[in-house]
Amino acid sequence: MLKTLIKHEWKSVSKVGILLSLAMVVLTFLGWLAFQTPMWKSMYSDEMADYTMHFADIMSILMLLGYFLAIIAISYGFIIYVAIHMYRKMYTDQGYLTHTLPVSAHQLVGSKILVNGIWYLIIDILMLISMFVVVVSLLFTVFKGLDVDFSALPWNEIKEGIAMVEAEMGFNLGRFLLTMILLMVIGPFTMVAIVMGCISLGQLAKSNKGLMGFVWYIAVNMIISIIAYIVQMISYVGVMDELLAGSSYMNLDSFYMASIDSTIVLTAIASVILYFVAVWINKKKINLV
Template identity: 30%
Template sequence: MLGKIIKYEFKDTSKICGLILLVIAVMTLIGALGLILPVKFMSDERNFSNDLSSGLWIMMLTMTMILYVIMLMGVTYGMMIYQGVHFYKTMYSDEGYLTQTLPVTKHQLLIGKTLVAGIWYLLVMICVGISVVLLVLSLAVALNEGLPSSSEIMEFRQGMREGLTMMNFRVTRVVISAILAALITPFSTMLMIFGALTIGQLSGKYKALMGILAYFGVMIVNMILSNIMQFIFSFGSIFTARVVEGSTGVAGAYDSAIIVGLIMGGGMYFISHYILTKRLNME
């Protein structure tokens, strides 16, 4: 049954989520063009002497970058909001009368919905990352009139390696922590949204509004817990004399994100499951 829930969740959400990913692709293209064209124009000495036109190009560059950043933030929050609305609609509105009476366990329902929503959110995160990398590369192309040569890349890698070795930076350790944090965060984010909306169901009236308020409450708890974890990791490193290790701070930030994600995600999952089994109130 879990497989069937996942199948229909993907079917139901693929149109909107696919559109969000398409928006990222289009914004990347616009952002890259908005970066390459002004840089190319201004790098031409003949054009640089023209104050008015170079001013317009700078304005265009700035506007494109502002729009790009706003759009990327928009799609990230847009995906979160869409997943929250979809969860609420299918679980607690009229559609919930079908979802909640399916012959599936509450665990299957919660896991299915969280997995699909988390995967879409992870995809958005990956696409945003790729978009930023492509934008940086397009800037490099605009400045050098070509991609960096293999010798330039080798030189950059060598420099990085020497720098990191000097700082006693354990790259593998940081990369593993970063990947784990990137994998856990989308799912814990979705569980926090779903959990807050489920807590809102405990209210007699204004369930949706109470769900939104509960989300702000969950966010505050999440922030407090993150700060405590960050403090523990940085404070701990002083006593264990690992402060000399350059990677400790970076890895510690990722480690704390992993722990907070697991605590908050796990906590919200069990709260949601408890409410769904013991306190469900489809009035």
């Protein structure tokens, strides 16, 4: 039955998912288009000193502003859609169908987290690709004017420079990138699981159940932030101790990475706990009135 649930949840969410993905493609095109005005092309040339802005340049800046706002709106908009979608399917009149299906609470909650998490991940990846395309388009437009040969850049020196910074600051770029990738991959699933858990917790309230779900969401995020902040402070004290003891470099790795790692671990723990909370509520405490 899990497969069947996943199939139907996928069908149900894919309309919005595809629509937002297409919106992302259109936005990427607009973002690229925004850098094709004369202003960007002459940014590093001699013409820039006497350059007067054209209507197209003003439009370009507005388009870029709109691009970033729309990208943020899509990402947040999708998670708001997911919250409303799950709430409707499970705890409004539609719940009378959902909760009379011959499926277990694990299957029900798990399928929703999996499918919505996958769609959130797709949208996140598209957002990154879009931003990459826009930034590359900016670089190519601007540096084309300078006639920069990218292949002639001193890549070895850049590499050595990064290695030196890594050694001096106690910072590992590879580990940092891996952590970011991990964060990007598990982030959507933990986010959806937390939303699902909080919506379900809201059902334990006597009234204003939807609102109480939102209150739970804020509370859970506050708790995660507070614990992460405490961990950050502990590692900050550690770094300061090392400096006061005469260390020649700041150990950024233990400082920033402890902060990022703790946020990832705490979010993962919270999402697992809230998954089981959602399952327990759907199994033992469901009360559709």
